[in-house]
Amino acid sequence: AQTVTQSQPEMSVQEAETVTLSCTYDTSENNYYLFWYKQPPSRQMILVIRQEAYKQQNATENRFSVNFQKAAKSFSLKISDSQLGDTAMYFCAFMGNDNAGNMLTFGGGTRLMVKP
């Protein structure tokens, strides 16, 4: 079974600064997908960024980028120029290519507070 671990329960960052959230995972599969989801205080989870394991290039979406280290099974999220609206829970998630049901396995989450 796959596991996803987020070792930082809480983090804070000053507005306009850069912050990196950590995520490690364990799997025996070679092809899979990794995601970062954001859950603002309103509770609706939103996809931030996605990485396909067969792609070596790190995914980037505007101020959000990932550092994907396949051998180390590490998938960190970097938020540049942090904004107050980035305050949220961030979940790292894994989807294997082998399961038929498109199941997402989530980490425990990191609560990010952006301070003015």
Place this chain on the structure above:
Amino acid sequence: EPEVTQTPSHQVTQMGQEVILRCVPISNHLYFYWYRQILGQKVEFLVSFYNNEISEKSEIFDDQFSVERPDGSNFTLKIRSTKLEDSAMYFCASSEGGRGTHEQYFGPGTRLTVT
């Protein structure tokens, strides 16, 4: 922008009662999911549903749980006889296609409190 909606936002029920949580997925989506999050714990997968049948289910999804797509728009999760440990936030999600190339869109959740 299309959204997944869920009703009710909060449901309080007594132990042993049946509850039905309702979801309206995004209209052109074909894959549907239920996840739950017990307070302070991880979001956990319950079940996925495609082509009117369950594609995959977790160990949590035992005989007390069932899912249904009763019409062309709703997707429901039924818990037959609720237990205290069923208290959680239940999230519905939908995706246009399968695999990780298709984003799962989440609803705002239903908070279920079993007393």
